[in-house]
Structure formats: structure tokens, C-alpha cells
Amino acid sequence: MDYGKYLYQQNKKEHEARKHQKNITVKEVKFRPNTDEHDYEFKKNHIIRFLTQGDKVKAAVFFRGREIVHQSIGRKIIDRLIEELAEVGAVEARPKMEGPNLIAIFAPKKA
16 A cells, blocks of 8 residues: 555545534633622523533623622522532533632533
């Protein structure tokens, strides 16, 4: 077999494999500890839309200045999100602090 022909066939196989892959994008939705009820619902609906489209969602509660002392408020927001999004998406990464952010990652549920 010709080496050039072998390389060509390998390249074709790799190209076909890449063509059938699905790119999963991670969307980020930011909350603040004092996010209002309407804003919370609005952002939650965005998360639901992203999950139904098949994207992963990174929900972050962003603390500024002295708000970092009240991490329990951010934890309540994330816990409420986890509870309300249970039928649409599953928690891929439990809530954890990364710098001034409390982050949780949601993945769409398998159909």
C-alpha cells in the first residue's frame, strides 16, 4: 500500500469522526446575592432554555466587597436553582467557591 494513500485514508476517517461530533458549549448566568425575585425567575428561564437546547450552564453567584461574608445567601440561591431545575438538568459540579464566585454547573438531562 502506498504511504500517501494510507495518510489520505486516515485523514478522511478523522474528518468523518469530527463531522459527527456535537460541540457542547458552556453558557454562564450570573447572579448576585441581592438578585430580585423577577430577575431570578428571568435568569432561571434562560437556564431552562439553554439546557433544553443541549448546552451546559454555569450558574455563578458573584460576591462583591463585603458581600463575601454572606455566602449563605448565595448558597440558598444555588440550592433553590438546583431544586427548581431538577426535571430539566442535573448538577454536574456541586456548588463551590472559586475566588469571589460561588459556582455550580448544570448539564442537560438525557432524553
